[in-house]
Amino acid sequence: xxxxxxxxxxxxxxxxxxxxxxxxxxxxxxxxxxxxxxxxxxxxxxxxxxxxxxxxxxxxxxxxxxxxxxxxxxxxxxxxxxxxxxxxxxxxxxxxxxxxxxxxxxxxxxxxxxxxxxxxxxxxxxxxxxxxxxxxxxxxxxxxxxxxxxxxxxxxxxxxxxxxxxxxxxxxxxxxxxxxxxxxxxxxxxxxxxxxxx
Amino acid sequence: xxxxxxxxxxxxxxxxxxxxxxxxxxxxxxxxxxxxxxxxxxxxxxxxxxxxxxxxxxxxxxxxxxxxxxxxxxxxxxxxxxxxxxxxxxxxxxxxxxxxxxxxxxxxxxxxxxxxxxxxxxxxxxxxxxxxxxxxxxxxxxxxxxxxxxxxxxxxxxxxxxxxxxxxxxxxxxxxxxxxxxxxxxxxxxxxxxxxxx
Numbered sequence: 001x002x003x004x005x006x007x008x009x010x011x012x013x014x015x016x017x018x019x020x021x022x023x024x025x026x027x028x029x030x031x032x033x034x035x036x037x038x039x040x041x042x043x044x045x046x047x048x049x050x051x052x053x054x055x056x057x058x059x060x061x062x063x064x065x066x067x068x069x070x071x072x073x074x075x076x077x078x079x080x081x082x083x084x085x086x087x088x089x090x091x092x093x094x095x096x097x098x099x100x101x102x103x104x105x106x107x108x109x110x111x112x113x114x115x116x117x118x119x120x121x122x123x124x125x126x127x128x129x130x131x132x133x134x135x136x137x138x139x140x141x142x143x144x145x146x147x148x149x150x151x152x153x154x155x156x157x158x159x160x161x162x163x164x165x166x167x168x169x170x171x172x173x174x175x176x177x178x179x180x181x182x183x184x185x186x187x188x189x190x191x192x193x194x195x196x197x198x
Numbered sequence: 199x200x201x202x203x204x205x206x207x208x209x210x211x212x213x214x215x216x217x218x219x220x221x222x223x224x225x226x227x228x229x230x231x232x233x234x235x236x237x238x239x240x241x242x243x244x245x246x247x248x249x250x251x252x253x254x255x256x257x258x259x260x261x262x263x264x265x266x267x268x269x270x271x272x273x274x275x276x277x278x279x280x281x282x283x284x285x286x287x288x289x290x291x292x293x294x295x296x297x298x299x300x301x302x303x304x305x306x307x308x309x310x311x312x313x314x315x316x317x318x319x320x321x322x323x324x325x326x327x328x329x330x331x332x333x334x335x336x337x338x339x340x341x342x343x344x345x346x347x348x349x350x351x352x353x354x355x356x357x358x359x360x361x362x363x364x365x366x367x368x369x370x371x372x373x374x375x376x377x378x379x380x381x382x383x384x385x386x387x388x389x390x391x392x393x394x395x396x
Contacts, residue, residue, distance in 0.1 A: 009230070009237035012321050014210070015314055020243055031396075032207070038385055038396055039207035042378045044313065045218055047330040049377070054384045057394050065387055105330045108350055111309020112328075115242065116213055119317065123210050130310075132245040132303045144390040152306060179247070180240045186252045187236055189263055192342040196255050198236055 001163055003178055018122040019178060020129040022080040022170050023161035028061050029085035033124060037086075037157065040120035041113040047105035050096055053113040056089040056143055068142065073154055074133035080170060081129070084156035089139055090114060091151050110152045117155065127160040199361055201376055216320040217376060218327040220368050221359035222281035226259050231322060232284060235355065238318035242311040245303040248294050251311040254287040254341055266340065271352055272331035278368060279327070282354035287337055288312060289349050308350045315353065325358040 003019045005011075038055070046052060058065035069087045070078055081087065090113075092106045103109075118128040131154040139151040163174040189196035201217045203209075236253070244250060256263040267285045268276055279285065288311075290304045301307075316326040329352040337349040361372040387394035 005241040007237055007241060009233040011234060011238045011241065011314075012212070012318055015238055015241050015318065018241075018243070035207040035396055036209055038381055039205055040209045040213055042381070043203040043205060043209065043213050043216075045216070045316070045328055051379050051384070054386065055394075056386050057396075058387065062387075103330075105309075105351065107305045108309040108312075111303075111306040112313045114306075115310045115313030116209075116317075118243070119314075120210055120213065130243055132301075143386070143388075146390060153303065181249050183236055183240070186249070188252065188254050188341070189256065189260075190341075192344060196253075198233055198255075 001160060001174070005178060014119050014122045018118060021127050021160060022129060022174055023163045023166050024080065024083035024127060024156065024158040025161040026060060026083040027085060027159050029059065029157065034059070034086060036124070037117050037120055041117040044109070044113040044116045046109040046112065047103060048096055048098065050093070050103055050109070052093040052103060052106045052109050054091040054093065054149065056091065056139070058087050060085050072135050072139045072142065073131060074135065077131050077133045077154070080166065081131070081156045083158065083161060085158035088155040088157070089134060089151055090153045090155065091145055091149050094148050094150060107152055114153065114155060121157050127158055129156045131156070199358060199372070203376060212317050212320045216316060219325050219358060220278040220327060220372055221361045221364050222278065222325060222354065222356040223359040224258060224281040225283060225357050227257065227283035227355065231324070232257070234322070235315050235318055239311040239315040242307070242314045244307040244310065245301060246294055246296065248291070248301055248307070250291040250301060250304045250307050252289040252291065252347065254289065254337070256285050258283050270333050270337045270340065271329060272333060275329050275331045275352070278364065279329070279354045281356065281359060283356035286353040286355070287332060287349055288351045288353065289343055289347050292346050292348060305350055312351065312353060319355055325356055327354045329354070
């Protein structure tokens with residue numbers, strides 16, 4: 001299923017096609033595709049080139065690891081993410097290596113890396129769904145995440161599936177129209193709430 | 199000047215070409231290009247589709263506004279960002295609209311929107327440089343940013359310039375090779391620090 005963005009200005013096709021489905025067809029992802037996805041994340045920008053991102057990963061063929069990582073999502077996400085081909089939990093490092101000071105962009109930069117990964121996946125015809133709904137304490141304990149590092153999100157990557165495979169409530173969300181706020185609500189000049197005229 | 203990523207696996211060309219120069223040629227950016235950049239940001243993913251991003255923007259033709267926004271960067275960034283065509287300060291909303299609860303991804307999702315903007319800009323042959331170095335208190339005061347919202351980053355967008363236009367220390371950074379950590383340092387399976395084999 002495709003759900004292209006109703007873009008009002010011409011943006012790149014991969015941004016039009018990227019969306020966050022819940023219906024995945026449970027098939028493996030070739031290793032070379034996984035390498036390319038990780039490479040896309042790797043070349044994201046980051047504050048002082050810290051690259052604060054760390055990924056915990058599991059492919060569906062590796063059943064035990066996959067089940068362990070799936071179990072780190074909130075139950076509502078496990079329902080559909082179990083059909084993904086690749087699960088990723090993102091973890092950020094709170095401080096800079098070069099001076100041990102707090103990195104104010106450590107969570108922001110996870111977003112930069114994740115965005116590159118999901119756009120690259122879209123370009124390759126894959127489906128992705130990023131999740132805030134994770135179990136940080138379980139992740140910390142199970143994977144031994146050290147002090148100074150924080151789990152941030154999970155990302156499901158896989159093959160687009162049939163919306164009819166979803167439970168009713170999720171199928172409804174799957175078919176909902178996509179919407180975004182107009183620029184006047186969030187692009188300001190001069191002062192807060194003053195639209196910049198775009 | 200181009201500084202392509204030394205990617206070891208085939209990633210999209212716009213990700214290869216994206217980097218963060220400091221040398222900008224001070225020329226205006228057409229309005230339709232600005233609309234496309236904002237549209238790219240607009241269609242980013244976000245937790246519960248909150249779209250927590252708010253942008254304060256100024257173009258270089260609008261001299262007074264541009265000077266005011268430039269002045270919200272740390273001095274080291276003002277040196278070179280003054281030649282950008284468009285300056286953006288990103289601001290996030292800490293809570294969700296639908297339940298007033300904290301949005302754990304509010305800063306992360308600024309990264310998603312910013313990434314789409316800078317990749318779209320790269321595709322259009324523009325140069326971008328994201329900055330953590332901003333003056334949050336000055337931004338709050340000058341633009342009346344309300345309680346519950348936080349300035350996160352700034353983004354300079356413009357036309358690539360000549361590295362020789364930069365002061366010596368910045369020119370040196372401009373010409374440095376780009377580098378990224380190997381997967382073994384940050385892609386783990388099973389437990390923290392155990393490379394996943396990519």
